[in-house]
Amino acid sequence: xxxxxxxxxxxxxxxxxxxxxxxxxxxxxxxxxxxxxxxxxxxxxxxxxxxxxxxxxxxxxxxxxxxxxxxxxxxxxxxxxxxxxxxxxxxxxxxxxxxxxxxxxxxxxxxxxxxxxxxxxxxxxxxxxxxxxxxxxxxxxxxxxxxxxxxxxxxxxxxxxxxxxxxxxxxx
Numbered sequence: 001x002x003x004x005x006x007x008x009x010x011x012x013x014x015x016x017x018x019x020x021x022x023x024x025x026x027x028x029x030x031x032x033x034x035x036x037x038x039x040x041x042x043x044x045x046x047x048x049x050x051x052x053x054x055x056x057x058x059x060x061x062x063x064x065x066x067x068x069x070x071x072x073x074x075x076x077x078x079x080x081x082x083x084x085x086x087x088x089x090x091x092x093x094x095x096x097x098x099x100x101x102x103x104x105x106x107x108x109x110x111x112x113x114x115x116x117x118x119x120x121x122x123x124x125x126x127x128x129x130x131x132x133x134x135x136x137x138x139x140x141x142x143x144x145x146x147x148x149x150x151x152x153x154x155x156x157x158x159x160x161x162x163x164x165x166x167x168x169x170x171x172x
Contacts, residue, residue: 006084017081020071022063023106025148028053033112050103060099061092108151110143127162138162 004017031048051057068083070076085102089095113122113129121144123129127136140155147154 004084013084016079020067021106022060022067024056024059024063026146027056029056031109048105048109050105051100057096057099060103061095064095064099108140108146110140110146110151113137113141114144115142116144126165127158136162136166138166 003019004013004015005019006013029049029052031046031050033047034045036042036045051060064086068086071081071083086095086098089098114120115123115125115127117124121130123137123142127138127142129135129137138159140151140158142158143151143154
């Protein structure tokens with residue numbers, strides 16, 4: 001990114017800079033969500049459980065190292081820009097601690113209402129909630145696994161197909 005973006009631009013930094021983001025596209029860590037009470041307006045319990053699987057930790061650490069190597073190359077290094085978070089960190093342990101503090105979802109969580117037929121599945125292949133007649137879930141939460149890129153196009157496809165099923169169920 002051609003600017004210093006920190007905490008989704010909630011923290012501003014004066015001067016020139018750039019942002020480099022590293023992402024684990026196929027995380028093995030599994031989070032959870034649930035209700036905190038019977039009150040429908042109560043905030044739900046959400047635990048993303050980031051970096052709970054060591055493969056995710058090692059993948060992110062490797063990606064972070066690659067980003068550092070890229071930035072150290074002459075075309076970038078000549079600007080003399082410094083990493084605002086890991087400038088004086090060198091050991092894997094230090095970097096892992098930093099990654100644990102700064103890792104987030106990049107706005108693409110999926111899978112809380114998994115589609116399928118196994119015991120963890122919430123909806124069937126037509127997005128109908130198992131055991132509840134007349135209720136469907138039509139959003140990215142039904143994805144049983146994460147797509148290899150931005151979830152926007154897949155979410156639109158789910159919505160369009162789900163809308164067709166709803167319309168046909170109503171006899172239109």
